[in-house]
Amino acid sequence: MIAYVLRRIVQSVLVMLVVALVSFSLFRFVGDPVATMMGQEASQADREALRDRLGLNDPVIVQFAGYIARAASGDFGISYRLQQPVMELILSRLPATLELALISGTLAFVFGVGLGVYTALNRRGWLSGTIMTVSLVGVSLPTFLIGVLLIWVFAVELQWLPSFGRGETVDVGPWRTGLLTPSGRASIVLPAITLGLYQMTLIMRLVRAEMLEVLRTDYIKFARARGLSDRAVNFGHALKNTLVPVITITGLQLGSIIAFAIITETVFQWPGVGALFINSVQFVDIPVMAAYLMLIALIFVVINLVVDLLYYAVDPRLRLDRAAARH
Template sequence: MLAYIIRRVAQSILVLLVVGLVAFSMFRFVGDPIDNMLGQERTQADIDRLRTELGLDQPFPVQYFKFLGGAAQGNFGVSYRQGRPVSTIIAERAPATLELAAVSGFLAISIGIALGVFTAIRRDGWVSNVIMTVSLLGVSLPTFLIGILLIYLFSVELDLLPSFGRGEVVDLGWWTTGLLTSSGLKALILPSITLGLYQMTLIMRLVRSEMLEVLRQDYIRFARARGLKERTVNFRHALKNTLVPVITVTGLQLGAIIAFAIITETVFQWPGVGLLFINAIQFVDIPVMAAYLMLISVMFVGINLIVDLLYFWVDPRLRADRGGAH
């Protein structure tokens, strides 16, 4: 088990190195940051001086290793646009994104699993059919459109919820949270629905199809034949077996929620790292972009690792070290 974790962590580090390399080499095609940083009145001497100062005159491998060396110590350099350390900027912005992603993920998983189980058990009911039909909308509508529709309905027409921003936040020193104020909670509703709706419908449809498959299994028939209560059969026996394959997809979806927060954050002008990244691209702010991409890949890799460990927890067949007789 420990050996497995160590192996997985080593693999993860390799993945991060590759992601860093790919991201870093792509920045060369985004544009020249110097163009944005110096005004129209620049001279060739200014350009050369700044280029040397930023280390952009050095060959690509040297730049890459310098970046890695810094990143390993948590130092991602200084933002070209804001002139402040990137790690500080991201630390300021991360709580907004993580809170949004956590609330969306929670909504997606809890409602998705609940509706999936419901539509599987009541397979032929009209409520299930309505839910399944509506869920097609969630799967097929693009995120930005859902966001704009929600803004139109709840902010413009009904004037119930704010259309942009995070509302009032409470500063805890190391973390700013919108969960403690009513305006912060209100501001969270629309973006989290927008961000989580696709994942919710996806999880729901997945849980439903997996559960229908599990309910056909012999051990479910046998559980019924042993006279167990329908609730026990559905939740103790069927749901647990349903969750094994669902965990993988759900894990990847959580990563996707954080990554795709960019679109939702843009629509709702949510002050998170996604919006920061969009702005950084426009300005060719390479340190910010690099740090963001590394952050996202760390999260993806971390979630995948957690997912793999969850398998061990759920499925006893994978715990080889229990040493069963065969």
């Protein structure tokens, strides 16, 4: 078990190093930072002096090592555009994105698994047919269109929910949350649905397919032949066996929810890291872009690690430390 975790952690570190290399090369290949910082009026000598002071004349490998060392301690430099430390900027925006991602991820998981199980068990029912047809919409419509449609229906026509922003927020320690105020909770509904709809339909279709597969297996037949109740068979025996692939997909989807919240955040003017990233792209604010890249990679790597450990908890066959088949 410990060896397994260690191996996975070493792999994760390797992945992060590769991402760091990509993010580092952003600085070198997307424009000249010295030109950006000094403008056109500066003399050649001043430029050289600055170049030297910033360490840009050092060998690339030394610069890269320095970059990693600073990144590891949370120092990603200063935003060109906002003249604030990048880490501070991201941390101040992160709670908004994480709250949005967690709420929509939870919605997607709960409704995805619930509807998936329902449609698998009532395969021939008309309601299942309807759900499956509607779910096609969730899979095929692009996120921004869903967002705009939701705004049109619920914010413009019905005027039930706000169309943009986070509503009132409250600071709990360093965490700025919108979940504790009524306007904050109302504000998160539409973006959360927009962001989670695709994931929900994906999870639902996956659960349905896996469940249909598992319901055909011998051990489910045998469980029925032993007279176990439908509830025990469907939820105890069948659902648990569908969970391994569902956990994988859900985990990875949580990563993409955070990473691709960009579009939803733009549509709803949600003050999260995604919106920060979009603005940084417009201004070629490379330190922010590089840090965002690292952050998203870190989130994916951590989620993958957690997913692998969850497998371990769900499926006893993966616990290799016990003797395999003892005869």
